[in-house]
Amino acid sequence: MDKAGAAFDKGLVKRLWVFVAPHQRWLWKGLGILMLVSACRLTMPWLIKLAIDQHLAIGDLSGYYPLLIAFGGIALVDALLRRSQALAVETGGQNALLDLRIAIFRHLQQLPASYFDRTPTGRLIGRVTTDVEALQELFSSGVVTILGDLMFLIATLVILFTLHVKLALVAILVVPVLLGLTLLIRMRVRSAYVLMRAKLSEMNGFLHERISGMSVLQMFNREAETVTSYGAINGDVRSSQLKTVWWETTLSTTVEMLSSFTVAIILWYGGGLVAENWVQTGVQGGLTLGVLFAFIDYMQKFFHPLNELSLKYTVMQNAMTAARRIFDLLDEAERLPETDTPKSPPEVLGEIRFDNVTFGYDPKNPVMKKVSFTVAPGEKVALVGATGAGKTTVFKLLTRLYDPNEGSITLDGIDLRDYEVRDLRKRIGLVPQDVFLFEGDILENIRLGNPNVSEEKAIAAATRLHLDQLVSRFPGGWHEPVRERGRNLSAGEKQLISFARVLAASPRVLVLDEATSNVDSHTEHILQEAVHDIMQGRTSLAIAHRLSTVRDADRILVFHLGELAEQGTHDQLMAQNGLYACLVALQYAEG
Numbered sequence: 269m270d271k272a273g274a275a276f277d278k279g280l281v282k283r284l285w286v287f288v289a290p291h292q293r294w295l296w297k298g299l300g301i302l303m304l305v306s307a308c309r310l311t312m313p314w315l316i317k318l319a320i321d322q323h324l325a326i327g328d329l330s331g332y333y334p335l336l337i338a339f340g341g342i343a344l345v346d347a348l349l350r351r352s353q354a355l356a357v358e359t360g361g362q363n364a365l366l367d368l369r370i371a372i373f374r375h376l377q378q379l380p381a382s383y384f385d386r387t388p389t390g391r392l393i394g395r396v397t398t399d400v401e402a403l404q405e406l407f408s409s410g411v412v413t414i415l416g417d418l419m420f421l422i423a424t425l426v427i428l429f430t431l432h433v434k435l436a437l438v439a440i441l442v443v444p445v446l447l448g449l450t451l452l453i454r455m456r457v458r459s460a461y462v463l464m465r466a467k468l469s470e471m472n473g474f475l476h477e478r479i480s481g482m483s484v485l486q487m488f489n490r491e492a493e494t495v496t497s498y499g500a501i502n503g504d505v506r507s508s509q510l511k512t513v514w515w516e517t518t519l520s521t522t523v524e525m526l527s528s529f530t531v532a533i534i535l536w537y538g539g540g541l542v543a544e545n546w547v548q549t550g551v552q553g554g555l556t557l558g559v560l561f562a563f564i565d566y567m568q569k570f571f572h573p574l575n576e577l578s579l580k581y582t583v584m585q586n587a588m589t590a591a592r593r594i595f596d597l598l599d600e601a602e603r604l605p606e607t608d609t610p611k612s613p614p615e616v617l618g619e620i621r622f623d624n625v626t627f628g629y630d631p632k633n634p635v636m637k638k639v640s641f642t643v644a645p646g647e648k649v650a651l652v653g654a655t656g657a658g659k660t661t662v663f664k665l666l667t668r669l670y671d672p673n674e675g676s677i678t679l680d681g682i683d684l685r686d687y688e689v690r691d692l693r694k695r696i697g698l699v700p701q702d703v704f705l706f707e708g709d710i711l712e713n714i715r716l717g718n719p720n721v722s723e724e725k726a727i728a729a730a731t732r733l734h735l736d737q738l739v740s741r742f743p744g745g746w747h748e749p750v751r752e753r754g755r756n757l758s759a760g761e762k763q764l765i766s767f768a769r770v771l772a773a774s775p776r777v778l779v780l781d782e783a784t785s786n787v788d789s790h791t792e793h794i795l796q797e798a799v800h801d802i803m804q805g806r807t808s809l810a811i812a813h814r815l816s817t818v819r820d821a822d823r824i825l826v827f828h829l830g831e832l833a834e835q836g837t838h839d840q841l842m843a844q845n846g847l848y849a850c851l852v853a854l855q856y857a858e859g
Contacts, residue, residue, distance in 0.1 A: 280591045287364045294360025301353040302416035308346035313565035321558030361407025381669040390473030402590035417573035457515045464508040527571035610688040616776035617645040618807030625675035648808045650818035653827035659811045697775030703762040705754035711746040721772045729772035780810035
């Protein structure tokens with residue numbers, strides 16, 4: 269059988285057990301209670317048999333009512349045990365899924381930026397949500413109940429053969445037919461489920477992308493076309509789900525039909541034996557009415573777990589498909605290599621050196637070619653150049669979102685690859701052009717959960733940037749909730765929060781990625797003051813499209829088509845009358 273669609277994969281089960289093992293006591297408890305539930309279910313038909321044969325059939329009601337009370341008591345215990353069993357299994361399963369979700373999210377945070385460049389976000393969200401939900405069904409109606417059902421079936425067969433061997437043999441004639449049909453149909457179910465999961469993943473990716481970019485769709489009047497595209501994808505999802513439902517219902521209906529057919533056989537053959545005994549003896553003989561009733565009841569109970577097993581097969585199959593996708597993600601080994609012996613100098617001076625660095629997001633198409641430069645400790649350096657020249661790539665390499673394909677980058681004479689990544693990024697503060705704010709309040713977005721940044725320190729840093737004027741207009745002050753991605757804040761206000769993050773963390777090296785390009789003139793003036801403030805005593809690299817903002821830099825690096833074309837002060841570069849002078853002239857002409 270192709271493991272990609274198997275309902276049971278030993279390797280996957282072993283890996284899932286790693287998450288289940290710490291909480292297995294709940295599953296064993298659930299299995300134990302399920303055995304008691306099975307005992308109750310098997311006892312009740314026997315009590316009815318006794319009531320019919322020993323009391324109702326002969327008109328003797330002495331002792332009948334104790335049996336009736338016992339039946340009611342067992343039914344009550346059965347209901348209470350079922351509830352306890354479900355709670356136990358769900359508790360163990362949910363605890364295991366909690367650990368699994370954390371493991372997936374932790375792994376996602378360890379993957380490099382290049383992985384997210386090529387993997388749709390919706391697909392990754394589907395791994396943590398939809399696929400984990402499929403495993404939840406496995407715990408709620410999967411392994412434990414399957415084991416319980418198998419034991420129940422065995423016990424039922426033993427009781428049937430104890431009651432009447434010939435009738436039991438006749439009754440189970442249908443079982444091989446049922447097993448054959450189940451094997452045939454479940455192969456169809458398997459392929460249908462694999463297709464359904466693939467279509468759901470495609471829909472999740474489409475929805476995430478379109479909802480995130482809804483404002484762009486609306487501005488360009490693409491709503492109708494997007495609905496059409498979504499309708500096609502949604503139609504595929506519907507078709508794949510209906511296909512799984514069709515095969516599931518076919519399987520369920522087949523079991524129900526064979527169950528009814530078996531009851532008819534029992535009534536035909538068993539009823540004939542009962543009638544024959546009455547005709548010959550005038551009393552109940554070897555096969556009594558009570559036994560016949562018990563046979564029918566037991567066989568109906570026998571077919572119920574068979575029907576459940578056929579449905580649980582699809583649950584298992586769905587879970588194995590989801591588990592395979594989850595572990596494919598967890599097995600993703602791509603990550604930035606970490607040295608086994610990291611270096612961590614106690615003091616950061618801030619010297620940065622790029623030595624013949626070549627890099628391409630696609631190694632075959634480098635966007636940076638043999639770039640070399642040095643930034644002295646405390647020096648303020650500006651990076652300028654046309655869009656796509658390689659300026660932002662410098663920052664991505666400096667913070668080790670990527671490693672160079674050739675050459676080396678050092679901080680204080682130590683190759684960045686010899687630092688622990690967490691240690692390196694604590695030494696470098698980045699203010700990006702596109703500020704990302706998270707759910708929470710303003711203060712939480714400044715601190716970002718950093719235990720080294722107290723509320724007092726965060727407020728002090730924000731106040732230096734005049735953020736206290738911003739929060740004064742909010743009812744919640746510093747604890748004003750931030751909407752998704754900061755939609756209740758202006759671009760300048762979000763940029764101020766980004767500056768406050770860096771100022772509160774007090775890194776030795778500061779990186780500013782066009783940090784004042786999307787703000788109004790008033791906010792830009794505040795930000796320029798903030799930039800001047802936090803640059804003091806720090807090694808600083810800043811990208812700016814507005815060349816007027818880099819005049820005060822100690823040195824300007826001019827990038828062109830991935831190469832370092834010129835470098836010097838503003839006056840030196842203007843005197844050269846080269847690329848920098850051309851960029852300045854073009855900007856003034858546009859202004």
